[in-house]
Structures are given as structure tokens and as C-alpha cells.
Amino acid sequence: MEARVLKPILGVYCAAFILFLYGPMIVLAILSFQGAGGGPQFPIIEWSTYWYRHLLGMTEPGRISRLPIGDSLLRSLTLAVMTTVVSTVLGVVTAQGFRTRFKGSGVVFYLVILGMIVPGVLVGLGMALLSNLLGINRSWWGTAFVLHVVYTFPFAFLVMLAIFNRFDRSVEEASLSLGVSPAQTFRRVTFPMIFPGVLSAMLFSFTLSYDEFSRTLFTSGRELTLPLTIYGTFSVEIYPNIFAFGVLTTLFSFTLLLIYALLMLRAVRSARSFKGQEEAA
Amino acid sequence: MYDLQLIGVGKTYPDGTVAVSDFDLAVEPGEFVAFLGPSGCGKSTTLRMIAGFEDISNGDILIKGKNVSATPPEKRPTSMIFQNYALFPHMTVRQNIGFGLDVKGLSTAEKNAKVDRIMDMFGLNEFADRKADRLSGGQRQRIALARGLVVEPDILLLDEPLGALDANLRRVIQNELKLLQRELGITFVFVTHAQSEALGLSDRIVVMNRGRVEQIGTPHEVYAAPATEFVARFIGSNAIIEGANLRIEGDMASVETAFGRLRGRCASSITPGASVLVAIPAEAMRIQRTGTAGGSENRLHGKVSMKHAVGSVGHFKVDLDGKQSVDVQTSTDNEALMQLAIGDAVIVDCPSDRVTLVGQG
Numbered sequence: 001m002e003a004r005v006l007k008p009i010l011g012v013y014c015a016a017f018i019l020f021l022y023g024p025m026i027v028l029a030i031l032s033f034q035g036a037g038g039g040p041q042f043p044i045i046e047w048s049t050y051w052y053r054h055l056l057g058m059t060e061p062g063r064i065s066r067l068p069i070g071d072s073l074l075r076s077l078t079l080a081v082m083t084t085v086v087s088t089v090l091g092v093v094t095a096q097g098f099r100t101r102f103k104g105s106g107v108v109f110y111l112v113i114l115g116m117i118v119p120g121v122l123v124g125l126g127m128a129l130l131s132n133l134l135g136i137n138r139s140w141w142g143t144a145f146v147l148h149v150v151y152t153f154p155f156a157f158l159v160m161l162a163i164f165n166r167f168d169r170s171v172e173e174a175s176l177s178l179g180v181s182p183a184q185t186f187r188r189v190t191f192p193m194i195f196p197g198v199l200s201a202m203l204f205s206f207t208l209s210y211d212e213f214s215r216t217l218f219t220s221g222r223e224l225t226l227p228l229t230i231y232g233t234f235s236v237e238i239y240p241n242i243f244a245f246g247v248l249t250t251l252f253s254f255t256l257l258l259i260y261a262l263l264m265l266r267a268v269r270s271a272r273s274f275k276g277q278e279e280a281a
Numbered sequence: 282m283y284d285l286q287l288i289g290v291g292k293t294y295p296d297g298t299v300a301v302s303d304f305d306l307a308v309e310p311g312e313f314v315a316f317l318g319p320s321g322c323g324k325s326t327t328l329r330m331i332a333g334f335e336d337i338s339n340g341d342i343l344i345k346g347k348n349v350s351a352t353p354p355e356k357r358p359t360s361m362i363f364q365n366y367a368l369f370p371h372m373t374v375r376q377n378i379g380f381g382l383d384v385k386g387l388s389t390a391e392k393n394a395k396v397d398r399i400m401d402m403f404g405l406n407e408f409a410d411r412k413a414d415r416l417s418g419g420q421r422q423r424i425a426l427a428r429g430l431v432v433e434p435d436i437l438l439l440d441e442p443l444g445a446l447d448a449n450l451r452r453v454i455q456n457e458l459k460l461l462q463r464e465l466g467i468t469f470v471f472v473t474h475a476q477s478e479a480l481g482l483s484d485r486i487v488v489m490n491r492g493r494v495e496q497i498g499t500p501h502e503v504y505a506a507p508a509t510e511f512v513a514r515f516i517g518s519n520a521i522i523e524g525a526n527l528r529i530e531g532d533m534a535s536v537e538t539a540f541g542r543l544r545g546r547c548a549s550s551i552t553p554g555a556s557v558l559v560a561i562p563a564e565a566m567r568i569q570r571t572g573t574a575g576g577s578e579n580r581l582h583g584k585v586s587m588k589h590a591v592g593s594v595g596h597f598k599v600d601l602d603g604k605q606s607v608d609v610q611t612s613t614d615n616e617a618l619m620q621l622a623i624g625d626a627v628i629v630d631c632p633s634d635r636v637t638l639v640g641q642g
Contacts, residue, residue, distance in 0.1 A: 173334055174367040174425075176354040178381030178432050185355075188380075192371045 025250065032243035040238045051244040067241050069229055075140050076210055076226035082141070083148040083209035088201045090149070091156025092194070095164050116154040120214030123147060128218040138221035147215040152208045156201035163197030196267045203260050207253065282346045284310045284468040285331065285436055289340035292326055292492075300326045301492045304340070308436075308485075311466045313459075315479035318489035319515070324472045325440055327489075331470065332361045332438050345435055360434035364441040366425040368413035374424055375400070375409040381432035399427045419450045426458075430465070439471045443478060455482060476516050480504060488512050505562075506637050508548060513560035513639050520566070520607035522559040527638065529553050534638055540581045540601055545636025557638045565635035566609045568597055568618060571626040579636060581607065581629045585621050595619055599629050 035046025036059075053059050057066055094112065098105060124147065131143050138144070171193070175185040191198075213227045220228060233242060285308040292301040301323040308314050316324035329335040331342055333354030341350045349357050360381075369377050379396045387395070400406050403423040408416060413424055422442060429437060442458075443451045459482055462469050473479050479486045480500040488495045488503055488511070496508040507513035513521060524536030524543060534547035536557055543559050551557060561579070571582065586606060587598035595611045595618065609629055611618050621627065 168365065168367065170363045170365060170367040171369060173332075173354070173361065174363060174428075175369075175380070176334075177332055177357075177359060177361040177438075178428065179355050180381065180384050181355055182353075184384060189369055193369075 025246075028243045028246050029250075031240055032247045034240040034243075038240065040240050040243065051239070051241040052248075055241045055244045055248070064239055064241070067229075067233060067245060069226060069245065072224050072226045072229040075223060079140055079145060079148060079225060080206045080210040082145060083152055084202050084205040086149050087152040087156045087205040087209075088198060090153050091160045091201050091205075092198060094153075094157050095160035098161060099164050099167075099169075112157055113154050115150040116152075120151070120212075121217070123150070124215045124218035127215075131219070138219050140216070140220040140223055140225055143219040143221070144216045144225070147219055148209045148212055151212065151215055152205040155204040155208060159201040159204060160194070160197055163194050167194065196264055199260060199263055199267070203256070206256070282310075283307045283343070284312070284345060285470065286343040286346075287327075287331070287340065288343070290327065290330060290337055290342060291339035292323070292330060292335060293338040299492050301330070302339075304494055306487060306494075306497065308468055308470070311468060313462050313469045313471065313482060313484045315471045315473060315483035315486045316489055317473055317476060317479040317486050317516075318495075320474055322489040323492040324474075324487075324489050326492075328361075328438050328440055328470060328472045331436070332359050333357050334361075358435040359438055360429035360432055360436075361438040361440065362422075362425050362429050362442045364444045366413075366418075366421045366445075368421055368424055368428075370412065370414045372413065373410050374405055374413055374416070377413050377424055378405075378428045378431055381428065385432070395431055399431045403427045418446050419454060422446065422454055423457075426461070430461075430467070434467065436468045436470060439469060441472055441474070443473070443475075451478075458482060480516075488515065490515070505635070506546065507560055507639055510558050510639050510641055513558065513637065518563040518608060519560040520563065522561070522605065522607075523556070523641075524559050524638070525556045527551060527553055527555045527557055533633060536638060539605075543579050543636060544633035545579070545638045546634060547638040548640070551638065551640055556641055558641055560637045560639055561607065561631050562635060563608045564610050566607065566629050566631045568599065568609045568611060568621070568627050568629050570617075570621065571628055573628070579631045579633055583607070583627060583629060585623050585625050585627055588621065588623060590619070597621070597627075599627055 030044070031040060031042070032051055033047050033049065034040075034044055034051060035048045036050040038045040050059065054064070055067055098109070127143055127147055128138060131138050136143065167190075172185050172189055175189045176182065180188070211227050212225075213231070216225050216228060224232065230242060230245070285306070287304050287306040290301065290304040291299070293299050304327055306314070316327060318324050326335055330337045333349070333352060333356075337350055341348050343349065344358055369380065372380065375396060378400060379392055382392045382395060385392075400409060403426065405420070405423060405427060408420060408424075413421060416424070422445075425442075439458075443454055446454060455478060458469075471479070471483060483500060485497060486500055486503050487497050490511045496503050496512045498506075498508075503512055504517055507516060507519070510521070513519050522538050522540065522543065524538040526537045527547070528535050529547070530544070532546070533544055534551070535542050535544040536559060538559060545559060545561075547557070581599070581601055583599040583601040583606070585597055586600040587596075589596050590613050593613050595613045595615075597609045597611065598606050599609055600606045607629060613619055
């Protein structure tokens with residue numbers, strides 16, 4: 001009885017959820033194939049890949065200038081990679097530290113988590129004021145980078161905390177009791193076992209940093225990151241080339257996810273497969 | 282020289298909880314020692330202190346005469362076997378077993394020879410290249426043992442190693458353990474809450490309760506001559522009867538109980554006149570119909586209140602005075618006894634050399 005009522009309701013709910021989740025992306029993808037004379041809205045006057053070619057500089061120079069994203073794309077990717085490395089390392093180390101209760105661990109926990117809770121605009125503004133006060137030049141690789149780490153580190157930390165929560169300490173103890181040093185135990189026992197978690201922490205850090213806007217707005221200085229550049233183009237006029245870029249960047253994200261999935265699959269399979277290779281050590 | 286010495290070892294947690302206190306023990310080389318007690322009695326904590334996983338708050342631990350109290354676990358000549366096996370899931374059986382040898386600076390040939398020998402010994406050759414988590418419990422426990430033994434520890438520490446196995450497999454591995462220990466001559470310290478394991482495997486048993494050592498002795502000693510009330514209640518199935526006004530009679534003693542005077546062996550620490558408990562093992566008691574001649578001096582009168590037979594063993598519950606009852610075991614071969622019905626008046630008796638008087642509390 002309940003299931004008969006509940007099922008269609010849940011079905012509708014689910015459909016609505018998916019619609020709102022992917023609707024904007026689908027609309028954006030469709031509009032990206034607008035013809036050369038068309039605007040950033042329906043109807044599509046002509047199906048073409050014009051805006052993709054425009055984006056890549058493969059069209060005749062015209063009234064509409066190319067999206068100035070080359071440099072900022074590179075900057076955003078570099079920043080995301082830097083953030084990923086630092087946040088993941090910090091996340092793993094901190095979560096490792098939290099495995100044993102220590103005095104003030106509760107306070108430290110909330111101090112770390114604060115980084116993802118406080119409003120980004122405020123932190124950005126605060127950082128801008130602080131750097132002015134201290135006479136530090138604002139830059140995407142300096143002030144903005146620090147804020148990206150402060151923002152993404154808690155996510156990496158929480159992921160690793162969850163992983164360590166389910167981690168069986170006796171496996172490490174077994175290694176120690178066999179005479180293997182703590183450092184070797186981490187490298188050869190702990191790390192391979194938490195690797196899927198490390199991958200997730202990296203993915204979180206990367207994607208959060210890559211499209212971070214509010215914290216970067218006040219702190220990146222004159223060299224803008226990708227989200228800032230895109231936002232900047234809105235203030236002039238919107239053309240479908242930005243949609244084309246959106247589609248490409250989404251494809252890029254999917255590629256990242258695919259790589260993540262493949263690595264994850266490999267990690268899981270290597271933990272399960274019947275044939276293992278000899279340790280390379 | 283002792284293989285292992287614990288001198289006044291204690292463990293107090295920062296919040297003041299005392300996990301273990303005043304633990305004294307000296308283990309001979311090649312001895313098989315079992316720590317036996319209910320969960321939370323401190324037996325695992327003590328084992329982990331020997332392994333180095335827990336700091337000790339008081340006292341010292343010596344291994345082969347060397348004080349290791351401040352030595353980290355990886356530098357102690359001990360190897361620990363865990364209840365959940367704690368195998369490395371990302372390694373093959375072979376890698377698991379060879380893991381401890383990797384850091385010992387052996388040549389590949391030496392290492393392989395050692396791993397091959399121990400895999401042979403445990404019958405693990407056919408699984409060598411499988412991942413450990415694809416194997417059965419018994420196989421995994423063998424891998425854990427092989428992994429722990431291949432590094433040639435002075436002492437093997439086993440933390441409830443049979444706990445996760447089903448009953449049949451437990452018996453098999455239990456026998457293997459016993460043979461293995463005899464063959465290798467390595468000192469084993471074994472933690473268990475199952476008295477059958479401790480009684481069947483070990484040379485000596487340390488009975489623990491609430492962080493304290495209650496009794497240290499051979500399996501026969503702790504079984505036949507419990508030193509404390511806890512041991513009398515925990516090991517075997519003893520009937521416990523309160524007694525008062527102890528009287529020493531040669532190497533025996535007797536006390537007044539609600540069911541008459543009972544005689545038994547008595548620890549020398551108990552003073553005359555003291556109140557004690559009388560522990561009578563269920564299998565030492567005999568039951569007979571009231572009015573039948575014979576029987577030994579410790580006689581209890583009562584009525585049969587329950588009776589059932591399991592295979593060759595008949596179990597009777599005999600009600601003594603409406604408040605206390607004793608359990609008696611007999612052979613089902615004794616047909617006269619098996620005809621006893623509920624409510625029949627009986628006499629339960631026990632030779633005084635099987636009776637132990639222990640201090641209260």
C-alpha cells in the first residue's frame with residue numbers, strides 16, 4: 001500500500017531532481033551550437049560549431065572578440081594542481097593526527113572545519129585587507145592560493161577522517177610487530193590501503209579550487225583566474241562562445257572523473273585480484 | 282634466564298581508570314603461557330604492553346633479561362598474532378609472509394628460502410599468489426601465524442587467535458598451535474577468555490580479573506585448587522557454599538556451613554576462624570539415594586530439582602535448602618541413578634581432597 005503511493009512520488013521527485021541538476025547544462029550545451037548570427041538564447045537560428053571555432057580562434061576576426069581565457073585557464077589549472085597537492089597532503093597528515101585523541105582535538109577540528117564554513121566573500125575581503133595592511137602583493141599564486149588551501153583542506157581532511165575511521169589499526173600494529181619501522185609501515189601498509197580515499201580528497205580539492213570564485217575575487221590581484229575571467233565577460237555582453245567553453249570545460253571535468261574512476265577501479269581490483277606482482281621495493 | 286619477565290607492571294589511563302595493576306610473571310624459555318579472564322580483565326592490555334602497543338604506567342618488562350619498557354614495538358623481539366588476523370589486504374599471501382623479512386637486510390634468495398620453508402610448513406604453497414582476503418578464516422589464521430613466525434621472534438604473542446573461527450576449526454587450529462609450539466620451542470603468550478583453550482593448550486595459566494592476577498599455576502592447579510573465589514567461580518563448574526569458623530586439621534581444614542561441616546584443602550594464607558567459601562567441582566560430586574550406605578565424609582542432603590542427559594553425561598540439579606542448589610554430573614551408564622526422579626531425596630558427597638576452601642571476595 002505504502003510502496004504503491006510512495007513509488008510514483010519518489011519517481012517524480014527523482015525526475016525533477018535530475019531535471020534541475022542537468023537541465024541547465026543541457027540548455028547550455030544546446031545553445032553552444034548556435035549559428036554565427038544567433039544570440040545566447042532560443043531559438044537556434046542555425047546549427048553550427050561556429051562558436052567552438054570562434055573560441056579556438058579558427059574564425060575570421062569579427063566584431064566579437066575572442067574569449068580571453070587562454071592565460072587564465074592555465075592559471076586556474078596550475079592553481080588547482082597546487083591546491084590539490086597541498087590540501088591533500090595536509091588532509092592526510094591532519095586526519096592521521098586525529099586518529100589518536102589529543103588535548104584540544106575538538107577545538108582544532110572546528111578550526112579546520114571553519115575554513116569551509118565561513119562565507120567566501122568575507123574571507124576574500126579580509127585577506128585583501130590583511131595583505132594591504134602587511135604590504136603583501138595580491139596574486140593568484142600567493143594570497144588566493146592560501147585561501148584555496150584554507151577552503152579545500154577541510155574537505156580533504158573530512159574525506160580522510162572518514163577513511164581512517166574505518167581503518168583497522170591492527171594491520172599497522174601487525175607491521176610494527178614484524179619489526180617494520182613506522183615510516184615504512186605508513187608507506188607500505190597504510191598508504192596503499194587509504195589510497196582510494198586520497199584520490200577522493202584530491203578530486204575534491206581540485207574541483208573546488210578550479211571553479212572557486214568568491215575567495216579569489218578579492219585576492220587574485222590583476223592576473224585573473226578562469227572563473228573571474230568568465231565573469232568579466234558577462235559584464236560586456238554574452239555570446240554563445242561562453243557556452244561552448246562551458247561544454248568543453250564540462251567535458252574536461254568528465255575526463256577527470258573518468259581518470260578518477262579508472263584509478264579507483266585499479267586500486268579496488270589490485271586489492272582483489274588473484275595474481276599480485278612482486279613488491280617493487 | 283627468563284624469556285619474559287613482568288615486574289610490578291601496571292597500566293593506568295589518563296582518566297584514572299586502572300586497566301592492569303601489579304602484574305608479576307616470569308616465563309621460562311619455551312613455555313606456553315595463557316592469560317585467561319573475562320573480557321575487560323586487562324589480559325589483552327597486558328599482552329599489548331608486552332608487544333609495545335601500550336605504554337606501561339608502572340613496573341618493567343624484560344625480554345631475555347633486557348628491559349624493553351621504553352622500546353618501541355618494531356624494536357622488540359616479539360611478534361603478535363591478532364584475532365582478526367590483520368593481514369595486509371593489498372598483498373598476496375607470499376608478500377604477507379615475506380613482509381617482515383623485507384626490512385631485515387636478507388638477500389632475495391635467503392628471504393625466498395625462509396618464506397618457502399614456512400609456507401611449506403603451514404601448507405600454504407597453493408595459495409602463494411592469492412590475495413589474503415580471498416581465503417577462509419583458517420587459512421588466514423595460518424598465514425598470520427606464518428607471517429609472525431618467519432621473522433623468528435623470541436616470543437609469539439597471540440591475542441585470542443581462535444576467537445574468530447568456528448568451533449570445529451578452532452579445535453583443529455588449537456591442536457596445530459600446540460604441536461607448532463612444541464616443535465619450534467618458542468615462548469608463546471596466549472590471551473583467551475575461553476577456559477577450554479587455556480586449559481588445553483598452556484603450560485601455565487594466569488587467571489586475571491579486573492586488572493589483577495588472581496592465580497598463576499598449571500592448568501591442573503588452577504582447575505583443581507583455585508586460589509580465590511573468582512577462580513573457583515570462573516574455572517570449571519564448582520558448587521560454591523559459604524562457610525565460617527575455619528578449623529585447621531593437619532593439611533586439611535574444615536568449616537561450618539548451613540549444610541553441616543565440610544572438609545577440604547585450604548590455602549595456607551587463610552587464618553583459622555575466618556569465613557571462607559567451599560568450592561566443590563561438579564564432576565567430583567557423587568549422588569545417591571538417601572538411605573544408601575557409603576559415600577565420603579562431605580555429605581549434603583537435598584532433593585533432585587532438575588535432571589537431563591547430554592550424551593554420556595547426566596546432569597542433576599540438587600536443591601539443598603530451597604535457596605542453594607548444586608549441579609552434579611554422573612555417567613548415564615549408572616542406570617540406578619538415571620532412575621532418580623524430580624523430588625527424590627538424595628545425598629551428594631565429595632571426597633575432601635577434591636574440595637577447596639578459598640577466601641571470600
